[in-house]
Amino acid sequence: MSTDSAVFASVTDVIIIGGGPAGMSAALVLGRARRSVLVIDEALPRHRVTRESHGFLTRDGVAPAELRKAAREQIAAYPGVAFIEDSAVEAEGVDGDFRVTTAGGTIYRSRKLLFAAGMKDLPMDLEGLEDVYGKSAYVCPYCDGWEMQDRPIAVIAGKHTLHLTRTVAGWTDDVAVFMNGTDLPEEDRAQIQSRGIPIYEKPIARIESEKGETSAIVLSDGTKIARTAVFFAPRLAPGSELPAQFGCAVMESGAMIVDETGRSNVPGVFGAGDGASQKYQVAAAVAAGSAAGAGINFELLDLDWERKAEEAAIL
Template sequence: MKNIHVDVVVIGGGPAGMNAALVLGRARKEVALIDAERPRNAVTSRMHGFLTRDGVAPSEFRRMAREELGAYPSVSIYGESVTSISGADGAFQLQSSEGTVFKCKKILFAVGMKDSPLHIPGLAEVYGKSAFVCPYCDGWELRDQPLVIIQKGKELLHFAPVIAGWTDVFSVCTNGPDELTDAEREELKRKGVPLFDSPIRRIESRDGLVQEVVLEDGTAVACRGIFFKPQLMTGSDLPQSIGCEMTEAGAVVVNELGKTSLPGVFSAGDAASPFHQTIAAASSGSLAAVILNNELNMEAWRREA
């Protein structure tokens, strides 16, 4: 059994985790970055909205990030999964899927979120190619195209005006009861937005490009792109398993500095925020790492006094 002693274990090698490891490495801390290499954005061909990295493939982004981390000898990356965590602030012990034992003073969860199974037939074939979840990430590529929004209820009335910034030709498929009031339906009608509440039978596509959304009542809604709300779950059960406070949506509760409800445990990125953008995740990883490093430095200062 291999034992690794470090200052910090970062769990998750996405933008938040790698940016945290970068900041900590530059702060001369020994860091173990543990990443099972199952990124949620692997379904997409390009990432957007990240200055200097707009249009870069997620796999290339990760390659470049790991190359940059290689400049800091105190940062090591392990392609493993953490299976259990014990201990407390200053003396944590983590067991990996490969049998490695990591001992550390602090933990930073950057485990992200993951999609629940996509239950609409045909959606998996177009997800990341012509069906997306974030218009700020992918709306530009679908500008002025006829789109379908798969959404319902109050969130639909927020999402529709947002989509209207990229195209004025879109329809709404609620995949069942729309959960709208009469006034809300009337608002969509005034804006010329077709509303279909029949369940979705399937999504027809060709080479990953959506052609139409076919409903159970036989209606076929032609489109060239889809935006939908995914059902998300936390990327790992580990934060909850050790007692971190969680939101109803499955995110780790943190304060404005990235601290969880447990001393010595931090979280950053999509796992700790409703704002799921690459640049936001990287930023939160950086901030959490700064606060974590300051905590380590202050503890060392007081011990040596």
């Protein structure tokens, strides 16, 4: 750790790394519990590429930027919560005494630590996919299937191809699976074909579109299949490498392994949001952040309760 870094001397109750739906939900719970909270947010939420966010009760169809703005305005009512726009680059310490260093060179201290940095999309190696991502190409049918209903939809094979195809089929009868050079278990292939869903084996050359609206999938042999929507399994990586470096147990995807209240295997370290689950929905992230906020507060209450007993005994 750099010795010339500025040290933020006061110790907050909680540092939250990540200011997306999970992080802000936890901050709201903790702010209402009269905790001092610092949210370190680099302001690059994964869902910024989409036009609307769906499936969150009372906010269905809201633009991600509008959702963030409303959340920040409401959290501002609780003076114990502060936000800084920066990136956390290092974290160390033990339960009750954590230190987080930011890219700006400042070291912040806290009693508890919550990672809510989520996941990040890796570069898309399919020509044309980035042009339609968040406009007519999506990863979550529950989030965007309604808007794509009854369209000719392309499912691009990846992890859990059968599951994604079955799910997408709930919104349209016109589904086609594009293997893009990948393999598919014979049992899964038989299930898909038995429903009359075509499977295209050849690699995809490109996705054609205009102003973000998909028009066709072009295969390597020049075959063009008309499609106006795409669902695919994204290539993801953890939004922060710090949990793994800290010794937190992680899944194969790199997401943290936590219990129902967000506790990791490292005492005092919590996780919430899609960086600590396999669910990629705003509503799920908000719920996880709320649970983690309550879990953190319970641990702090327990510590404060014991401290007050010790102080009373001395008096």
